[in-house]
Amino acid sequence: MSSTAGLILTCKAAVAWEAGKPLIIQDVEVAPPKTMEVRIKIKYTSLCRTDLYFWESKGQTPLFPRIFGHEAAGVVESLGEGVSDLEVGDHVLPVFTGECGDCRHCRSDVSNMCDLLRINSVRGVMLADGQSRFSINGEPVNHFLGTSTFSEYTVVHSGCVAKINPLAPLDKVCILSCGVSTGLGATLNVAKPERGSSVAVFGLGAVGLAAAEGARIAGASRIIGVDRSSKRFEEAKKFGVTDFVNTSEHDRPIQEVIAEMTNGGVDRSVECTGNIDNMISAFECVHDVCQ
Incomplete structure (x- = not known):
């Protein structure tokens, strides 16, 4: 005691x-x-x-x-x-x-x-x-x-x-008690990307980087980071991010940009900002048929 x-x-x-x-x-x-x-x-x-x-x-x-x-x-x-x-x-x-x-x-x-x-x-x-x-x-x-x-x-x-x-x-x-477990857990336990699949991660803060790491651990071959700050891309590469989309550099819906990059959309997406517009984009950037 x-x-x-x-x-x-x-x-x-x-x-x-x-x-x-x-x-x-x-x-x-x-x-x-x-x-x-x-x-x-x-x-x-x-x-x-x-x-x-x-x-x-x-x-x-x-x-x-x-x-x-x-x-x-x-x-x-x-x-x-x-x-x-x-x-x-x-x-x-x-x-x-x-x-x-x-x-x-x-x-x-x-x-x-x-x-x-x-x-x-x-x-x-x-x-x-x-x-x-x-x-x-x-x-x-x-x-x-x-x-x-x-x-x-x-x-x-x-x-x-x-x-x-x-x-x-x-x-x-x-940081495991919140940020890392939130992003990593969302990817590995909920999204469950298959090996060789594509994943979009919206927001590259602590939660988003953890989500990207989860996609890397799962074996995703293409991990697209989405953020409005290009400075985050270099750091995100350490967590498996292979491509980057800066939302501020496009005048059309980001889901269209991602769909064009991936021949119809990604296999999984994880939204890590809490922004409603990003939630919509994250939902719509996923392809709607098996590829």
Whole structure:
């Protein structure tokens, strides 16, 4: 058992008090984990555009004060009652799309949208008791996506924790908890391109590069990166991208450009920007008959 188990810990955290206003690094009290919860000492955390999106709070329900962050790696500091699959000292990744292991989605081979732990961007409290584990001078601070990794310590549901090999460098694998697994998983587990096939990847940010890597691993022979910045092509080549289309250089629908490049369209496409126009292009650039 950890020497700090059961104690309220004081640590530094980056707290967002208002939408779009600078985060403030300050002392935060972190309560011990309750039933089916884990307290993690965060070693490394990265910044995802999703954090920025909810920090700006444009089009979402504002929920402040709040501790953002969801791409991270750390070490288990203490366990709440009922947690049996983790131990103090385990190296872990917090995961915002958790799995209870018992619901219909967790038992399904085609879905992981857990009934209990699926993404809920407007919940700022823990499920066990409807309260926050963060506070400043006795006043609660909201959680974010059940992870809140912009804090030296955080408390998450045990179903939102992935145990990893202790030899894995935490400063590198922290992005596996979001960007890499999202893009790589979408390609390998959903798109499932066949060896020798063609794949279009829309958006060459972290998620898009991971999607391209997934296509490369699957053995795709042609991987077309689509982005509005030509500077990204050189880096994308390292992840298997063979061709590049700059959307800003064409005055006709990009799906037509890709169809022309590929004699009717690609075998698979992966959209990694969240832009509706790109979604349409990604759908329409795939050929409609077997080739």
